[in-house]
Amino acid sequence: MAGQFQKHKLGAAGIGGMLGLSMCITLFFPSFDFRSGESTWVGLDKTLSNGRVIGFSYEDPLVRGEGKPTTVVLNKDPKTGEAIDPPIRAYVYDAKAPLSAGVRHPSNMGPTVGKLSIEKGKIDQANDSDPVVFTIEATDVDGEEWHYVNNATVNNGWTAEAVLNTAGAESQYLIGRGKTVYITEGCWWCHTLLPEHTQDWQVFGTPPFLGDFNGEMPTAFGSDRKAPDLLHVAARNSSKEWMTMHFFNPRLVQPNSIMPRFDYLWGKTDANGKAIDFSKWRAEYNDYVSGKTVHPPEVPEYAPESEARALIDWVLMSLR
Numbered sequence: 521m522a523g524q525f526q527k528h529k530l531g532a533a534g535i536g537g538m539l540g541l542s543m544c545i546t547l548f549f550p551s552f553d554f555r556s557g558e559s560t561w562v563g564l565d566k567t568l569s570n571g572r573v574i575g576f577s578y579e580d581p582l583v584r585g586e587g588k589p590t591t592v593v594l595n596k597d598p599k600t601g602e603a604i605d606p607p608i609r610a611y612v613y614d615a616k617a618p619l620s621a622g623v624r625h626p627s628n629m630g631p632t633v634g635k636l637s638i639e640k641g642k643i644d645q646a647n648d649s650d651p652v653v654f655t656i657e658a659t660d661v662d663g664e665e666w667h668y669v670n671n672a673t674v675n676n677g678w679t680a681e682a683v684l685n686t687a688g689a690e691s692q693y694l695i696g697r698g699k700t701v702y703i704t705e706g707c708w709w710c711h712t713l714l715p716e717h718t719q720d721w722q723v724f725g726t727p728p729f730l731g732d733f734n735g736e737m738p739t740a741f742g743s744d745r746k747a748p749d750l751l752h753v754a755a756r757n758s759s760k761e762w763m764t765m766h767f768f769n770p771r772l773v774q775p776n777s778i779m780p781r782f783d784y785l786w787g788k789t790d791a792n793g794k795a796i797d798f799s800k801w802r803a804e805y806n807d808y809v810s811g812k813t814v815h816p817p818e819v820p821e822y823a824p825e826s827e828a829r830a831l832i833d834w835v836l837m838s839l840r
């Protein structure tokens with residue numbers, strides 16, 4: 521016995537080595553500055569669409585997606601009326617929407633992007649209590665293209681009101697509120713937002729870059745997957761109709777789906793203000809499933825202020 525122990529003498533050297541390694545990690549790790557990673561367009565789009573922290577906060581104590589910005593798609597300049605082709609996104613913060621992490625702490629966006637956003641973008645002239653509109657602009661630095669956040673209220677004279685009016689209701693998206701719904705509904709128990717560096721790409725699209733996450737809180741990668749990765753889901757399926765049916769009751773489009781129905785995100789009334797009769801809907805649906813009727817009942821059109829609308833806006837606009 522004693523001989524065998526001696527043969528594998530790991531004791532002192534092994535423990536010493538492990539201790540040494542863990543000390544190196546402890547001392548070395550904090551020297552990485554994650555903020556030195558520069559935000560990509562995707563990272564800026566996320567920080568501007570999502571607004572301030574998604575989770576408990578004073579402006580949204582029940583985590584219902586309150587105090588979030590509205591993302592709009594603009595095809596003309598709200599001030600001059602000139603056409604914008606291709607259309608761009610603008611992010612409208614009303615007086616109740618606190619600024620996002622990226623704008624609040626420009627260093628979160630990386631040294632160059634943060635600097636450009638202050639110097640050219642004038643984001644330091646925005647504050648929580650006044651309405652403000654942001655856009656993402658591109659510029660050339662030493663022959664390379666960089667994106668930064670632009671305070672369009674200061675630089676372009678765009679007021680929040682004019683931008684919303686120019687976009688019209690059909691080009692306004694409640695992306696920040698929709699992401700909150702994703703978090704609070706626990707979609708991440710089943711889905712990930714992170715295709716892996718494996719053959720995954722062929723099905724779910726390319727993995728993200730580090731700079732896609734600057735200032736995003738929480739990130740919601742997900743840790744384990746029981747369902748398809750959603751990072752690029754809207755690139756393979758951009759149908760609002762499919763999403764509507766699938767969220768109301770996944771079995772309408774995937775007969776054996778294990779995904780729960782999220783019909784309660786419709787709230788009490790539909791787009792026309794008519795009360796939604798869920799019991800009647802389910803009774804008709806059961807008739808359809810058991811073969812008594814040929815067609816399933818129609819899915820109610822969701823109301824503009826419903827959580828269903830916000831969730832679908834986020835899925836179709838952010839997950840591309």
Ligand code: HEC
Nearest residue numbers: 705706707710746747748753757770774777778779780782
């Ligand atoms: C119990 C696990 C589970 C939960 C929770 C869940 N899903 Fe799913 N989801 C699935 C499965 C499984 C599929 C594959 C298609 C199907 O079976 O309906 C799917 C499919 C989808 C798709 C289409 C994916 C594709 O590749 O086309 C979307 C979008 C989606 N889910 C969004 C959500 C959202 C948003 C939530 C939260 C509100 C959610 N899911 C919650 C299991 C789940």
